[in-house]
Amino acid sequence: MRKSLLTSFHHLTCVNTNCFFAHRALSIGSSAQNFQENAITRNLGQPTAYTHPFLLNKGEVTPGLTKEDYEERRSALIRIINAVSKKQKNDKEEKGNVVILFGEPIKYMSEDIPYPFHQNTNFRYLTGFLEPDSCLILDSRSVEESSTHKSTLLVQERDSHKELWHGARAGTDGAVEHTGIDHAEGMQHLSNILKKYLSENYDIWYDFQRPTNLELHMNHMRSFLTDAFKKKLKIRSINDAIHQQRxxxxxxxxxxxxxxxxxxxxxxxxxxxxxxxxxxxxxxxxxxxxxxxxxxxxxxxxxxxxxxxxxxxxxxxxxxxxxxxxxxxxxxxxxxxxxxxxxxxxxxxxxxxxxxxxxxxxxxxxxxxxxxxxxxxxxxxxxxxxxxxxxxxxxxxxxxxxxxxxxxxxxxxxxxxxxxxxxxxxxxxxxxxxxxxxxxxxxxxxxxxxxxxxxxxxxxxxxxxxxxxxxxxxxxxxxxxxxxxxxxxxxxxxxxxxxxxxxxxxxxx
Missing domain, CATH: 3.90.230.10 (Creatinase/methionine aminopeptidase superfamily)
Incomplete structure (x- = not known):
């Protein structure tokens, strides 16, 4: 393992960082034509292979980490929580598990001057998505063939006025294309999406002890969790499971x-x-x-x-x-x-x-x-x-x-x-x-x-x-x-x- 790590590090850095960037640029070469009609050829608000070809190869969400790597992380988390649920359940009826995880909000130094944004690391670990006020939902029941779950990313919709002031947004199409997530929706649909999990037999996994995004928690999760509690659905903390994996x-x-x-x-x-x-x-x-x-x-x-x-x-x-x-x-x-x-x-x-x-x-x-x-x-x-x-x-x-x-x-x-x-x-x-x-x-x-x-x-x-x-x-x-x-x-x-x-x-x- 030690030898393979050192070999990988040599490929990453070559002799120095400039060599690393040059190596990645050469590996892309004339790959601009690889971005066909299904690729997003615009700024998404975070580095992509289109805007930063010196940093990311096609298919990478983060330098060195691909869409498949992030998909495997999400699948592994679902396997962990499915195993926990199965061990703790005495119910004869098969339940599903839903993970709900928020990205960080923008925090302000003064009334309209933001601090540099830093994403919630649990959210980033599972998505690679670097925009604020986002939400990841992992549903272990609504799955396609050969998949362990369905992943949905809720994001801020495109808005030309807000993007003029605060920078580009990925939108739903950019979020799916860049991260490889199964599906994306606008954040305004979150409350309606959550209602589904009140009418079906789910365990809910959410960081309720220390909510990442207090505004989204108050606007969407507080009433949802209250209703879930009334329906006697199990509400579990997701933090331990993600830390176990990370x-x-x-x-x-x-x-x-x-x-x-x-x-x-x-x-x-x-x-x-x-x-x-x-x-x-x-x-x-x-x-x-x-x-x-x-x-x-x-x-x-x-x-x-x-x-x-x-x-x-x-x-x-x-x-x-x-x-x-x-x-x-x-x-x-x-x-x-x-x-x-x-x-x-x-x-x-x-x-x-x-x-x-x-x-x-x-x-x-x-x-x-x-x-x-x-x-x-x-x-x-x-x-x-x-x-x-x-x-x-x-x-x-x-x-x-x-x-x-x-x-x-x-x-x-x-x-x-x-x-x-x-x-x-x-x-x-x-x-x-x-x-x-x-x-x-x-x-x-x-x-x-x-x-x-x-x-x-x-x-x-x-x-x-x-x-x-x-x-x-x-x-x-x-x-x-x-x-x-x-x-x-x-x-x-x-x-x-x-x-x-x-x-x-x-x-x-």
Whole structure:
């Protein structure tokens, strides 16, 4: 599996991103004539093979992911929920299952100025459709021959006035052509479509606990769910089933995550040597954002942490508005989003280019711990087991380097570890930076899972339990790792993390 992933990644990137685009353009060549009368030859509001032939091949909904890939995802979800329903039912009468899933709404910074749109990842996973205020319905009963379900996408209708202000819409014809969905309707028909599922024997699968799109929920789903409850239809949460499916990545998905990791690693390599004493944290953030985007990322995957000095001990510090003093470290946690898949890297380095002896000691303790934890990312282990190993290793390093003054007693070991590293060593990674949170960290790792490995040591400047030279230092080192049958595959390995490598990189400016 590891070898096939690396081969696929080589085909994706060739030598660099420009080669990737050139390769895709050559593969299309004179394929314009392939767009016959059944193709949509206009802007649909998201990249297509017609508008972005340098990015997508014909039949792809997302770079590297075809209509057939999305159809298989929808079919696999129906198989999962059919199996759950069958296991839990005692009814003699055969029931159907209907999945109802909304896309995100547009969110506004001010009265008429929208934030950049970001699609609900569950919705995107099943459709690849990037327009707001959409709805996917999967019906396991109304099926054609050799199909597991019928899929319907409800979208905003074409509207020349609104498209003038907000950009092109796919409309029903564009939605079907681009995504390969079975059928499309205008969103105004949703309430009438839902009525069907009140008169037939269905279980309803919907994210009612945390509705994605509150306006659509209030306008369409609230009364529908009330009526369904009165008719004693079963209403089930769909989130767990989708997370169960999303949790195991295909080779195609891991290749996209490799590219997100490569882009982020290259951005770090450009940003680290740009650092200097008194640089503003916001400048570092801006440079990272720029370097990710020029390499093909659509955006940063999350608000980055750029924390100088003692601010690194605030785990979710995202103000990024202070100057970093000479002699201080800066901890940067950032990742690119590449066509729906994300990276998550943390590096810590001295803005003046040289680690002090205390900084080097603490850094190498974290790095040694991280490498040991990465080696444990193998099938059969669990993230909780790797966390336990991290806790023991951190305490051993703190004691071996005389960073803490008092040797903890046996029962105090985990308390000390939690004091100096209060977060878990890992989380799932995929389309979200904290991916598939319905999946516990206690399950055994299997090939296709992607995780972060991010130990840290955080010593506040007022901590009198450690030697003075270590106070005010926070260090975290984080990489993304795919679990394969051949062992861990580090997706972000191009990002420097050895002390000597970082100092050499900074000395070359």
């Amino acid at each position: 949790h195991i990545k295909t080779n195609k998905e891991i290749v996209l995550m490799m590219e997100a990791g490569r882009i982020t690693a290259e951005a770090f390599k450009q940003t680290i040597p740009f650092s200097s004493p008194d640089i503003n944290e916001g400048t570092v953030q801006a440079l990272l954002d720029c370097e990710c985007r020029v390499r093909g990322a659509q955006m940063l995957a999350y608000p980055p942490v750029v924390a100088g000095g003692n601010r690194a001990n605030t785990l979710h510090y995202i103000f990024n508005n202070q100057r970093i003093k000479d002699g201080e470290l800066v901890l940067v946690d950032a990742g690119a989003e590449y066509h729906g898949y994300v990276a998550d890297i943390t590096r810590t380095w001295p803005v003046n280019g040289k680690f002090s002896p205390a900084q080097r000691t603490l850094y190498e303790a974290v790095l040694k711990t991280q490498r040991a934890c990465i080696s444990l990312c193998k099938p059969g282990n669990t993230l909780d087991q790797i966390y336990n190993a991290m806790a023991m290793l951190i305490v051993q390093e703190l004691m071996a380097n005389k960073i803490i003054k008092r040797k903890p007693k046996g029962h105090e070991t985990y308390e000390v570890a939690r004091k100096y590293c209060p977060h878990h060593v890992s989380h799932w990674l995929g389309m979200d930076v904290h991916d598939t949170q319905c999946v516990p960290r206690s399950i055994p790792l299997t090939p296709g899972m992607v995780v972060t490995v991010e130990p840290g040591i955080y010593i506040r400047e007022d901590d009198i339990d450690v030697a003075e030279e270590y106070r005010g230092i926070g260090i975290r080192i984080e990489d993304d790792v795919a679990v394969t049958s051949d062992g861990p595959l580090v997706l972000t390995g191009a990002c420097p993390k050895d002390v000597d490598e970082i100092e050499l990189l900074m000395s070359n400016t």
